[in-house]
Amino acid sequence: MENSKQNLCNEIVRRSGVNPRKCMKCGKCSGTCPAYDEMEYHPHQFVYMVETGDIEPLLNSKSIYRCLTCFACVDRCPRGVEPAKLVEAVRLAVVREQGKNHLKADDIPELLDEELPQQAIVSALRKYSK
Amino acid sequence: MKVSYFPGCTLKTKAKDLDNYARKCAEVLGVTLEEIPAWQCCGGVFTTSRDEIATKLSSVRALNDAKQKGQPLVSVCSACHNVIKQTNAAMQNDEEFAFKVNNYISPDEYHGETKVYHYLELLRDVIGFDKLKEKVVKPLTGRKIAAYYGCLLLRPGKVMAMDDVENPTIMEDLIRALGAEPVVYAYRNECCGGYIALESKELAKEKSQKVTSNAQEKGAEAIVTACPLCRYNLIKNGTEVPVVYFTELLAEALGIKE
Ligand code: SF4
Ligand code: SF4
Numbered sequence: 001m002e003n004s005k006q007n008l009c010n011e012i013v014r015r016s017g018v019n020p021r022k023c024m025k026c027g028k029c030s031g032t033c034p035a036y037d038e039m040e041y042h043p044h045q046f047v048y049m050v051e052t053g054d055i056e057p058l059l060n061s062k063s064i065y066r067c068l069t070c071f072a073c074v075d076r077c078p079r080g081v082e083p084a085k086l087v088e089a090v091r092l093a094v095v096r097e098q099g100k101n102h103l104k105a106d107d108i109p110e111l112l113d114e115e116l117p118q119q120a121i122v123s124a125l126r127k128y129s130k
Numbered sequence: 131m132k133v134s135y136f137p138g139c140t141l142k143t144k145a146k147d148l149d150n151y152a153r154k155c156a157e158v159l160g161v162t163l164e165e166i167p168a169w170q171c172c173g174g175v176f177t178t179s180r181d182e183i184a185t186k187l188s189s190v191r192a193l194n195d196a197k198q199k200g201q202p203l204v205s206v207c208s209a210c211h212n213v214i215k216q217t218n219a220a221m222q223n224d225e226e227f228a229f230k231v232n233n234y235i236s237p238d239e240y241h242g243e244t245k246v247y248h249y250l251e252l253l254r255d256v257i258g259f260d261k262l263k264e265k266v267v268k269p270l271t272g273r274k275i276a277a278y279y280g281c282l283l284l285r286p287g288k289v290m291a292m293d294d295v296e297n298p299t300i301m302e303d304l305i306r307a308l309g310a311e312p313v314v315y316a317y318r319n320e321c322c323g324g325y326i327a328l329e330s331k332e333l334a335k336e337k338s339q340k341v342t343s344n345a346q347e348k349g350a351e352a353i354v355t356a357c358p359l360c361r362y363n364l365i366k367n368g369t370e371v372p373v374v375y376f377t378e379l380l381a382e383a384l385g386i387k388e
Binding site (some may be wrong): 016072096103115126 | 138139143144145146171174175176177180181182185207248267284286288295320321325337358359362
């Protein structure tokens with residue numbers, strides 16, 4: 001079990017292309033994150049928890065669906081860590097598993113309104129489902 | 131001059147003013163936007179994961195189509211542009227990724243050769259704001275307009291390379307060229323909430339209201355955007371300031387607004 005978690009963690013790091021060890025824990029990414037108040041774990045915590053292999057809480061947290069992919073943390077990190085890419089990689093580790101789609105096609109009709117652009121739906125599906 | 135054009139799904143439906151006026155204004159300015167045949171939806175957001183292949187193929191096919199024609203690829207929607215430009219950068223810089231993608235477009239091979247422009251960049255870098263100014267027949271004199279960049283036009287700055295990520299000027303320069311007065315405000319490059327509107331209406335509301343109230347405080351009479359989802363979020367969450375596409379403003383100044 002421990003081994004497979006470690007493998008998954010390595011896989012998350014690999015596919016994100018992020019090197020969490022570059023982080024100097026300044027917290028600037030979380031300070032600028034527009035989803036901060038709705039996140040249980042914040043961008044800098046994603047970086048630290050992936051670095052230390054403590055990914056279980058992240059996999060089970062709603063925080064992975066709160067990231068807006070605004071790339072603010074990517075541009076404002078003084079160390080070029082790019083935390084958003086780790087948040088994405090953790091989310092993919094969850095939604096890629098069978099039956100783990102966070103947004104299902106059937107859920108969509110009731111979320112629609114007259115003016116909602118298609119762009120919102122395709123974006124949400126791309127982020128929340130596989 | 132002819133350029134390849136990627137309209138995207140939303141411009142064909144909910145955001146027709148973004149598309150129609152972009153085409154008409156380009157014609158007035160001497161550029162024909164040639165729609166890529168059989169383009170497919172860009173997917174709305176770029177997936178940063180390096181092993182995501184399928185979600186990036188529609189962008190690569192459009193880029194490769196433009197390459198075959200020897201044309202730059204232009205889009206107007208901030209989201210399409212962001213996805214296409216980030217995909218192009220990945221094709222240039224990530225060999226392993228490019229190798230996998232190229233298996234799907236064989237016998238062609240693509241390595242990021244196509245020049246990608248947002249329509250705003252086309253105006254600034256190809257046509258030139260000075261030339262544009264000469265074509266203005268109805269200057270928007272005395273109007274106070276706030277540009278809303280949001281996230282996707284500018285970030286990630288290293289890849290998008292459109293403007294200074296924290297202190298952009300491209301839209302303000304456009305507003306000036308059209309004869310209006312740009313309103314600069316703090317939240318012009320902060321997120322409106324984007325697709326979170328489907329997941330958390332409260333969060334989208336909070337983010338959008340910060341943008342519109344900030345623009346209003348600074349005296350804006352209108353907000354312009356290049357993104358249908360930004361426009362939706364800003365309007366949906368209550369704003370006293372009208373939110374329009376920058377192409378509508380452009381068409382007005384060029385005297386072709388219907
Ligand atoms: S990309 Fe996600 S984690 Fe990073 S600042 Fe934006 S919302 Fe926060
Ligand atoms: S901004 Fe960069 S260096 Fe600072 S805590 Fe976040 S990831 Fe680490």
